[in-house]
Amino acid sequence: MSGESGSEWVALREDDGRAYLLHRVPGEVKVRGLGRFDAEQLLNGYSIGDRITVGQKSLTIVDPALPEARRNMARRAQVIGAKDAGFLISWMGIGVGSRVLEGGHGSAGLAMHLANVLGSSGTLVSVESRPEHAEVGRANMERLAEVLPEFPDWHLIDGDLSEIGPSVSEICESLDAAVIDVAEPWRVVPAIEPLLRAGGRLACYCPTTIQLERSWESAQRQGLVIEWAGEMIERKWVKASKGGVRPGNQPMGHTAFLLIAAKIAPYEEE
Numbered sequence: 694m695s696g697e698s699g700s701e702w703v704a705l706r707e708d709d710g711r712a713y714l715l716h717r718v719p720g721e722v723k724v725r726g727l728g729r730f731d732a733e734q735l736l737n738g739y740s741i742g743d744r745i746t747v748g749q750k751s752l753t754i755v756d757p758a759l760p761e762a763r764r765n766m767a768r769r770a771q772v773i774g775a776k777d778a779g780f781l782i783s784w785m786g787i788g789v790g791s792r793v794l795e796g797g798h799g800s801a802g803l804a805m806h807l808a809n810v811l812g813s814s815g816t817l818v819s820v821e822s823r824p825e826h827a828e829v830g831r832a833n834m835e836r837l838a839e840v841l842p843e844f845p846d847w848h849l850i851d852g853d854l855s856e857i858g859p860s861v862s863e864i865c866e867s868l869d870a871a872v873i874d875v876a877e878p879w880r881v882v883p884a885i886e887p888l889l890r891a892g893g894r895l896a897c898y899c900p901t902t903i904q905l906e907r908s909w910e911s912a913q914r915q916g917l918v919i920e921w922a923g924e925m926i927e928r929k930w931v932k933a934s935k936g937g938v939r940p941g942n943q944p945m946g947h948t949a950f951l952l953i954a955a956k957i958a959p960y961e962e963e
């Protein structure tokens with residue numbers, strides 16, 4: 694049995710959405726939350742869409758996609774989630790074939806969302822200055838590459854965003870989009886802006902207002918125009934036990950302010 698994509702990975706999904714990725718190869722493996730078993734023997738005779746029992750758990754066998762890969766990812770640094778990644782991807786016009794830079798790469802939270810939409814014709818350049826973070830991100834991306842039907846031309850640069858201009862230029866002529874997620878985005882904006890094509894967009898992910906303001910000023914100093922700045926607010930609803938649906942009790946958590954700026958042609962000096 695293999696997924697429709699031909700992948701040897703499957704996901705075992707609990708009814709509530711929790712999922713376990715399983716590589717269908719011979720040999721015993723330990724899967725956290727499920728136990729120890731030989732995946733090939735366990736899945737023998739089962740197909741995608743079947744229900745299977747593992748220990749006490751009753752699970753549906755599904756083709757894995759981004760949500761299942763993310764539920765199984767290793768995390769070290771704080772990751773950008775679906776709320777902000779989805780907004781950035783749509784607002785910045787990122788899609789099949791786009792050339793995108795992202796950094797710091799961290800645990801690859803954003804990079805996984807980007808890889809999911811770029812297709813095999815896209816290019817993704819990730820930059821990370823801390824090798825111990827890059828290692829976690831790389832492992833998450835390598836597994837995603839095995840799970841997705843298409844994966845972009847992906848490069849992970851070990852370095853500082855403020856110094857990677859020449860390395861990026863060797864990979865692609867110019868960028869359609871760049872997303873900066875570091876503690877001091879305003880310090881790296883001047884190095885990233887020249888890499889963008891005219892009309893290309895740069896975004897900064899800013900957990901605090903100071904980061905937003907400084908990044909805003911830095912982008913404007915570089916001649917970028919601010920297209921959107923603000924915060925995405927997500928409010929989850931639940932089904933009430935006595936009937937009806939209503940907002941849940943969990944508070945709305947702040948993630949970050951987003952700044953999206955576009956590159957325009959310079960004005961001629963008079």
Ligand SMILES: C[S@@+](CC[C@H](N)C(=O)[O-])C[C@H]1O[C@@H](n2cnc3c(N)ncnc32)[C@H](O)[C@@H]1O
Binds near residue numbers: 800803823826881
């Ligand atoms: C919040 S984490 C990034 C999370 C990642 N975007 C995600 O969605 O999983 C910030 C990362 O930026 C890295 N970093 C900080 N300054 C950097 C710089 N100037 N150049 C490259 N990476 C940097 C840090 O080591 C850290 O791993």
